[in-house]
Amino acid sequence: MIGEIEFGLSLPAGPPKGQIGRFLDDLEALLPDLERHFSSLWMTDHFFWEDAPTHEAWTVLSFLAARYPQFRFGPMVLGQSYRNPALLAKMAATLQALSGGRFIMGIGAGWKEDEYRAYGYPYPSPGVRVEQLGETLEIMTRLWREPGRITYTGRHYRIENAYCEPKPDPIPPIIVGGGGDKTTRLAAQYADWWNIPDAPYEHYRNRMNVLQRHCVDLGRDPASLRLTWFGRLAVGRTTAEAEALSNGKWTSQKAFCGTPAEVIAAMGRFVALGVDCFMIEPLGIATNAAVRSMVFQEVLPEVRAMRR
DSSP: OOOOOOEEOOOSSSTTTTTTTTTHEEEEEEEEHHHHSEEEEEEESSBBTTOOOOOOHHHHHHHHHOOOOOOOHHEEEEGGGSSSSHHHHHHHHHHHHHTTTBBBBEEEOOOOHHHHTTTTTOOOHHHHHHHHHHHHHHHHHHHHHHOOOOOEEEEEEEEEEOOOOOOSSEEEEEEEEEESSSHHHHHHHHEEEEEETTHHHHHHHHHHHHHHHHHHHHOGGGGSSSSEEEEEEEESSSSSHHHTTTTTTOOOSSSSSSSSHHHHHEEEHHHTOOOEEEEETTTTTTTOHHHIIIIIOOOOOHHHHOOO
């Protein structure tokens, strides 16, 4: 499923400390450029990062849906443990109806142990969390697609004679996020799009090959599963300048980081693999005019032109 290159904007987890209005103010200030280059808005699903201000994802998505009707929107990705699967299916169906069909469902097994513990959620083993993800995907897709009452009994979740009306129309695309063998098999079985966050090229290619083998095993055309990339973009006139945008945290090992030419070349390797949607958080664009110019006038147009 290879189409034109699209870009989604990944929003920060929350505002800077003591500046609660900055979360929306920065978005509003960037809106003219965003509308020209981005087709979707994305929010990560976390409760806290130490003591940094962190917004709750579903609340943000619901707000964005109403405030910005020109964009599609979705979570990258929801932790399946945080919301009852049947309730989540109902929430998504409602938001899809109220937004005119612009919602994209991104979901994964969850991983951030400290927030599980802090907010009182059980934190089972990775294998159990992936099993739970599989049951969530089955419950969700059945509630969206099958008529009448739905009953399901699994090892971890159950529903009995549950309605989901109105059905979402269209059915939201499902993104399964994760690169493990079991998770990629779930993506091959249930997903429309696939993603690994912050993935370097070699790791992404390796996991993509596993994903495509699962598709073949399940009788699915691998080309029917959209390949996407999520992470940070740090661009500067020198590599050191780019790395300074995140104090060295987001280097080229797990982000697109470097000069415009270096970043364009790195993204081009993913385009050659078949990736046609990049959900990116461009570091520094709200506060640095030079960075903003490099992102909007150099990097994004050149990458988009790779698939015209």
